[in-house]
Amino acid sequence: MDKREQILEATANLIAECGLQSPISLVAKQACCGAGTIYRYFDTKEELIEMVYLMQMERLTEACLANCDKQGSVREQLQKIWSNLYRYLNDSPRDAALLDQLGVAPDVREELQLKAQAGIVERIHSLFEEGRARGEIKDLPNEVLGVYAYGGISTLVRMARTKPGLKDQTITEEMVLSLCWDAIANH
Amino acid sequence: MDKREQILEATANLIAECGLQSPISLVAKQACCGAGTIYRYFDTKEELIEMVYLMQMERLTEACLANCDKQGSVREQLQKIWSNLYRYLNDSPRDAALLDQLGVAPDVREELQLKAQAGIVERIHSLFEEGRARGEIKDLPNEVLGVYAYGGISTLVRMARTKPGLKDQTITEEMVLSLCWDAIANH
DNA sequence: AAGCGCAGAATGAACGTTCACTCCGGATCA
DNA sequence: TGATCCGGAGTGAACGTTCATTCTGCGCTT
Numbered sequence: 001m002d003k004r005e006q007i008l009e010a011t012a013n014l015i016a017e018c019g020l021q022s023p024i025s026l027v028a029k030q031a032c033c034g035a036g037t038i039y040r041y042f043d044t045k046e047e048l049i050e051m052v053y054l055m056q057m058e059r060l061t062e063a064c065l066a067n068c069d070k071q072g073s074v075r076e077q078l079q080k081i082w083s084n085l086y087r088y089l090n091d092s093p094r095d096a097a098l099l100d101q102l103g104v105a106p107d108v109r110e111e112l113q114l115k116a117q118a119g120i121v122e123r124i125h126s127l128f129e130e131g132r133a134r135g136e137i138k139d140l141p142n143e144v145l146g147v148y149a150y151g152g153i154s155t156l157v158r159m160a161r162t163k164p165g166l167k168d169q170t171i172t173e174e175m176v177l178s179l180c181w182d183a184i185a186n187h
Numbered sequence: 188m189d190k191r192e193q194i195l196e197a198t199a200n201l202i203a204e205c206g207l208q209s210p211i212s213l214v215a216k217q218a219c220c221g222a223g224t225i226y227r228y229f230d231t232k233e234e235l236i237e238m239v240y241l242m243q244m245e246r247l248t249e250a251c252l253a254n255c256d257k258q259g260s261v262r263e264q265l266q267k268i269w270s271n272l273y274r275y276l277n278d279s280p281r282d283a284a285l286l287d288q289l290g291v292a293p294d295v296r297e298e299l300q301l302k303a304q305a306g307i308v309e310r311i312h313s314l315f316e317e318g319r320a321r322g323e324i325k326d327l328p329n330e331v332l333g334v335y336a337y338g339g340i341s342t343l344v345r346m347a348r349t350k351p352g353l354k355d356q357t358i359t360e361e362m363v364l365s366l367c368w369d370a371i372a373n374h
Numbered sequence: 375a376a377g378c379g380c381a382g383a384a385t386g387a388a389c390g391t392t393c394a395c396t397c398c399g400g401a402t403c404a
Numbered sequence: 405t406g407a408t409c410c411g412g413a414g415t416g417a418a419c420g421t422t423c424a425t426t427c428t429g430c431g432c433t434t
Contacts, residue, residue: 003383019293021208024420034385036422045420100291106206110351138365141356147346148339148366155338156331164297169328178325179335183370190410211394221411223396232394 004041007031011052016098020049020105049107056098057116063088064120074131075185079177081124082153086176089157096157121146128184137184149180191228194218198239203284207236207292236294243285244303250275251307261318262372266364268311269340273363276344283344308333315371324371336367 010031014022024045028035042048064084068077089096102108124146131137138145153176160166197218201209211232215222229235251271255264276283289295311333318324325332340363347353 019291020206021419023418025418028386035420036386037384039421040383104206104287104291110349114350114352140362140366141358143346143350143353143356144343144358144362144366147343147353148363151342151345152335152339152370155342156334158338159330159334162297163301163330165301166330166334169330171328171331175327175331176335179327179331179370182372182374183339183366185369187369187374208393210392212392215412221413222394223412224410226395227410 003031003033003037007033007038007041007048008052008055011048012056012098013094015049015052015101016094019101020107046107049102049105050109050112052098053102053105053108053112054116056095056102059095060085060088060099061120065123068123074127074134074136075181078124078127078131079181081120081127082149082177082180083173085150086153086157086173089154090160093161096154096161099154100158136186138186140184145184148183152176152179152183190218190220190224194220194225194228194235195239195242198235199243199285200281202236202239202288203281207288207294233294236289236292237296237299239285240289240292240295240299241303243282243289246282247272247275247286248307252310255310261314261321261323262368265311265314265318266368268307268314269336269364269367270360272337273340273344273360276341277347280348283341283348286341287345323373325373327371332371335370339363339366339370 007027010027011022014026014030024035024038027048028038031038038048042051064081066084068080068084070077072080089099125142128137128142128145132139156171156176160169160171194214197214198209201213201217211222211225214235215225218225225235229238251268253271255267255271257264259267276286312329315324315329315332319326343358343363347356347358
């Protein structure tokens with residue numbers, strides 16, 4: 001297996017579990033390599049974390065856009081994306097926890113974040129435009145609509161993962177999709 | 188000024204700006220005291236962080252429930268709380284950034300989080316009950332409704348604070364309240 | 375086929391720094 | 405003068421990073 005990938009994966013696991021202060025020595029142990037080897041692939045720990053972020057955002061984007069043909073109503077297309085997002089975060093708790101940590105990391109440069117998010121953001125915003133043109137969607141800035149729905153979903157999944165009281169509550173996909181659509185729809 | 192408060196405030200400032208790994212030495216410097224003094228008030232750094240969390244959740248609760256008499260429709264009462272939350276997070280970026288950091292901190296024990304959130308959560312859930320009894324609110328678990336709205340608002344404020352593109356977008360309180368209510372309302 | 379040489383990957387002990395935390399000398403009160 | 409509180413130098417542990425060394429796989433020679 002590729003060593004670089006092994007290191008990225010080990011870092012992702014540790015950050016998801018113990019936060020950003022996970023020591024390099026543990027990363028090396030989990031990646032089954034020496035500490036020095038990590039520095040053959042990444043200049044600094046900071047860069048390593050940025051690369052983990054990049055990898056993770058690619059996975060998120062891919063997961064969200066899976067089976068998303070550009071057919072069907074705006075509502076159907078948006079709900080497909082939200083459904084993908086919800087299932088991805090729920091089915092991959094490690095990835096969800098990792099994204100939570102990286103989301104507040106001071107190490108990840110702003111510029112890199114924007115680049116990594118561009119793909120999925122672009123797609124969603126163009127759907128918003130279309131929905132607004134049809135009068136189906138509120139006349140609010142794209143960023144507001146997108147961020148609000150994303151924030152709701154990701155927070156819901158985070159709480160379901162960490163708050164014991166929510167764990168045995170059954171949260172269905174239908175609930176989430178209803179919340180997201182009704183929030184942004186014109187009534 | 189009370190030394191203990193000074194230390195708590197300094198810790199809050201540093202965590203909001205630099206994350207949880209802010210060193211005790213810097214806390215001491217910002218609090219204008221020696222490192223040893225901190226340990227006269229808190230046994231460990233972990234406990235210090237937990238106390239910061241407690242202080243911050245009290246402020247959040249107080250801000251959210253300000254001027255909230257138990258009169259008016261369910262919608263009016265809920266929107267008053269959300270409005271308070273939105274304004275608080277927006278007007279106190281330090282507090283908002285701090286809550287973001289503490290929200291993913293492994294240091295803060297689950298049990299303490301639940302206790303600190305109990306006040307505001309209770310109030311909101313009872314409003315949900317009433318609204319549901321009147322048929323105004325979706326028949327979904329209280330936690331799902333509450334967490335979704337909170338997640339949407341807090342994420343929106345976080346992005347407005349950190350993403351440069353969103354900074355000059357005008358996000359009004361009305362936008363946020365419309366999103367929150369429509370998400371959870373029966374239509 | 376066997377032996378040799380070599381480039382680059384991998385290693386982990388060692389280094390200097392920084393951390394959370396301690397401890398004791400001095401300031402501040404009664 | 406005795407009791408109490410405080411500060412910041414001191415401490416060992418742990419950190420990110422480096423580097424001298426070892427390992428490994430492949431081409432070349434015989």
